[in-house]
Amino acid sequence: MDALPLLKVENLSLEFRTRSGTVRALENVSLEVGKGETVGIVGESGSGKSVLSFAVLRILDPAGRVTSGSIRFAGMDMLAAGEADLQEVRGREIAMIFQNPRTALNPIRRVGAQIEDVLRAHAATLREDLKRRVIETLARVRIPDPERRYAAYPFELSGGQCQRVMIALALACNPALLIADEPTTGLDVTTQAAIMQLVSELARERHMATILITHDLALASEHCDRIVVMHAGHVVETSPTRLLFERPCHPYTSRLIASTPTPEIAIESLASIPGNLPDLRRADLPSCRFYARCDRALDKCAAEPLPALSPGPGRRVHCFNPL
Amino acid sequence: MNVLDCLELCKRFPVPRHGLLHAVDEVSFSIGQGESVGLVGESGCGKSTLVRLVTRMLDPTAGDIVYRGRNIGFIPARSFAGTQFRPKIQMVFQDPADSLNPRFTAFDAIAEPLRRLASMGDAAELRLQVAEAARRVGLAEELLPRFPHQLSGGQKARVGIARAIALMPDLLVLDEPTAALDVSVQATILKLLAELKRDLGMSYLFVSHDLNVVRMLCDRVIVMYLGKIVEQGPAGELFRRPAHPYTRALVGAIPAIGGRRRGRELLPGEPRSPINPEPQVCRFYGRCPREEERCRREAPPLREVAPGHAAACHFATQGPRIDG
Numbered sequence: 001m002d003a004l005p006l007l008k009v010e011n012l013s014l015e016f017r018t019r020s021g022t023v024r025a026l027e028n029v030s031l032e033v034g035k036g037e038t039v040g041i042v043g044e045s046g047s048g049k050s051v052l053s054f055a056v057l058r059i060l061d062p063a064g065r066v067t068s069g070s071i072r073f074a075g076m077d078m079l080a081a082g083e084a085d086l087q088e089v090r091g092r093e094i095a096m097i098f099q100n101p102r103t104a105l106n107p108i109r110r111v112g113a114q115i116e117d118v119l120r121a122h123a124a125t126l127r128e129d130l131k132r133r134v135i136e137t138l139a140r141v142r143i144p145d146p147e148r149r150y151a152a153y154p155f156e157l158s159g160g161q162c163q164r165v166m167i168a169l170a171l172a173c174n175p176a177l178l179i180a181d182e183p184t185t186g187l188d189v190t191t192q193a194a195i196m197q198l199v200s201e202l203a204r205e206r207h208m209a210t211i212l213i214t215h216d217l218a219l220a221s222e223h224c225d226r227i228v229v230m231h232a233g234h235v236v237e238t239s240p241t242r243l244l245f246e247r248p249c250h251p252y253t254s255r256l257i258a259s260t261p262t263p264e265i266a267i268e269s270l271a272s273i274p275g276n277l278p279d280l281r282r283a284d285l286p287s288c289r290f291y292a293r294c295d296r297a298l299d300k301c302a303a304e305p306l307p308a309l310s311p312g313p314g315r316r317v318h319c320f321n322p323l
Numbered sequence: 324m325n326v327l328d329c330l331e332l333c334k335r336f337p338v339p340r341h342g343l344l345h346a347v348d349e350v351s352f353s354i355g356q357g358e359s360v361g362l363v364g365e366s367g368c369g370k371s372t373l374v375r376l377v378t379r380m381l382d383p384t385a386g387d388i389v390y391r392g393r394n395i396g397f398i399p400a401r402s403f404a405g406t407q408f409r410p411k412i413q414m415v416f417q418d419p420a421d422s423l424n425p426r427f428t429a430f431d432a433i434a435e436p437l438r439r440l441a442s443m444g445d446a447a448e449l450r451l452q453v454a455e456a457a458r459r460v461g462l463a464e465e466l467l468p469r470f471p472h473q474l475s476g477g478q479k480a481r482v483g484i485a486r487a488i489a490l491m492p493d494l495l496v497l498d499e500p501t502a503a504l505d506v507s508v509q510a511t512i513l514k515l516l517a518e519l520k521r522d523l524g525m526s527y528l529f530v531s532h533d534l535n536v537v538r539m540l541c542d543r544v545i546v547m548y549l550g551k552i553v554e555q556g557p558a559g560e561l562f563r564r565p566a567h568p569y570t571r572a573l574v575g576a577i578p579a580i581g582g583r584r585r586g587r588e589l590l591p592g593e594p595r596s597p598i599n600p601e602p603q604v605c606r607f608y609g610r611c612p613r614e615e616e617r618c619r620r621e622a623p624p625l626r627e628v629a630p631g632h633a634a635a636c637h638f639a640t641q642g643p644r645i646d647g
Contacts (some may be wrong), residue, residue: 142576150614188366215506216578217580218579221578245580257580259506266539267517
């Protein structure tokens with residue numbers, strides 16, 4: 001990793017004010033992404049993976065409020081930046097692809113026009129060059145027959161092709177960081193493999209950093225250099241990919257790995273995690289939010305501030321009683 | 324006697340101005356007593372149509388559906404609910420949130436089939452039966468008065484399963500029962516399903532896109548591609564030594580913890596159109612890494628490559644082992 005990371009999130013805490021109370025969605029979350037690096041954020045639904053990426057792009061719901069911490073991208077303070085600066089960064093420097101490509105694309109505009117929008121807004125392209133650039137972009141994400149697809153509406157494309165269009169949109173301006181939020185959920189495994197290969201290839205070619213947000217540990221293990229495990233708004237563990245699976249340190253990580261079906265494991269030895277995510281509106285949340293579900297919990301896990309241990313190079317785990 | 328035999332089952336939908344969409348095309352398979360059969364394939368391959376035919380929510384265009392030796396395929400779907408067979412073939416739907424009536428409590432959802440199909444009017448008896456079904460699926464009794472929005476995803480999944488097993492069906496059809504759940508919850512539901520099968524002796528038709536889940540829960544697997552069965556065989560063998568190139572690609576595409584599986588083949592292109600498919604062309608033609616001229620002239624029939632293991636490919640042999 002470079003000495004100066006591309007993205008550095010430090011001790012970020014964030015809450016949502018709702019009618020039924022304040023939801024403490026993120027607490028003391030730290031994350032670094034180096035240039036050209038692929039970092040996975042894994043966790044179950046409600047763990048705060050997507051909220052974190054929205055915070056990075058400053059596209060949070062108005063009810064969301066950052067209460068402490070910092071987000072720096074390429075030296076820029078994202079939390080202090082004005083809307084004009086942010087618009088420069090979004091799309092050009094940081095791009096995002098979303099879970100459901102069909103709903104993320106505008107259903108009543110041709111896909112070519114949607115990619116042209118991005119180029120016009122960010123890339124200072126000559127008008128007569130626009131169409132050619134769009135077709136090039138479509139060809140680069142390997143959409144068959146790009147001249148014809150230029151004029152297609154999203155409903156005329158398959159799910160996999162829609163996701164390719166999303167990738168084309170996101171990469172049109174050569175961003176330094178791509179945030180891919182569950183990019184293959186809802187796609188078939190064969191399509192998933194092709195899409196992920198495309199993302200990895202383009203990232204390598206352009207030396208682009210990628211944040212892959214996924215609930216699929218196996219997918220993250222194949223594509224990420226490092227993995228950040230989240231649970232209920234906390235980062236519980238950060239580790240280089242191989243070490244995380246060889247020797248998980250946090251009890252939650254280890255349970256999560258053991259509950260993932262694999263070719264080798266029999267159903268009897270599949271682990272499950274008892275209980276549910278805690279209600280993040282509670283005022284008396286234990287300091288470790290996994291406390292109630294953990295079989296290694298100690299008394300101090302509920303009350304004392306969590307330690308940040310470093311069990312190895314590049315590894316960090318927030319647990320009093322790690323494995 | 325088999326619980327279910329499907330013989331040359333076809334379902335074609337007319338598509339205005341285009342022709343006939345062959346959703347399910349001459350599909351034959353059986354499910355034995357207490358057997359669990361997995362059904363896999365990518366979206367649009369006809370899995371859901373086949374499921375709706377088997378559960379008799381849709382009428383076949385041709386072919387037979389035989390339940391314990393009696394042909395039920397000719398009974399119109401709209402009157403099937405009135406027959407003695409409805410309680411015997413039940414279904415668990417994909418999204419537990421969408422398939423429960425938001426105005427029904429968990430109790431009502433589970434009681435509905437008992438009231439309607441078993442004509443259970445006696446309130447005390449009904450309470451007893453609902454409590455029994457809830458107990459079987461591990462749903463706490465105090466959750467029964469709750470509405471779906473007051474239940475977690477895993478709890479809703481349990482309600483959907485309790486509702487389906489309340490009548491003690493012979494055949495339970497499960498359409499992606501864990502697709503909407505987190506892995507930790509999925510694990511508990513999978514274990515529940517394995518336990519129910521063992522205790523109640525039901526047969527399963529289990530539809531899933533997650534091949535690792537299928538491998539865990541099923542004795543035998545059917546692979547579909549564009550309305551046709553392209554391969555079927557014992558679960559372990561089919562995954563370890565797939566014979567059809569599509570199955571090989573499918574198995575190879577499963578992400579694996581600890582790095583990429585060797586020999587992953589990416590499929591080029593998109594599936595052929597299911598509308599008016601040319602009968603002499605292999606359905607996989609155009610995406611197949613192995614295709615030859617012959618595949619365009621002669622559609623390969625299913626043929627055995629090993630006992631109980633068949634594939635629809637001219638070049639099918641029991642393939643080399645795929646290592647995990």
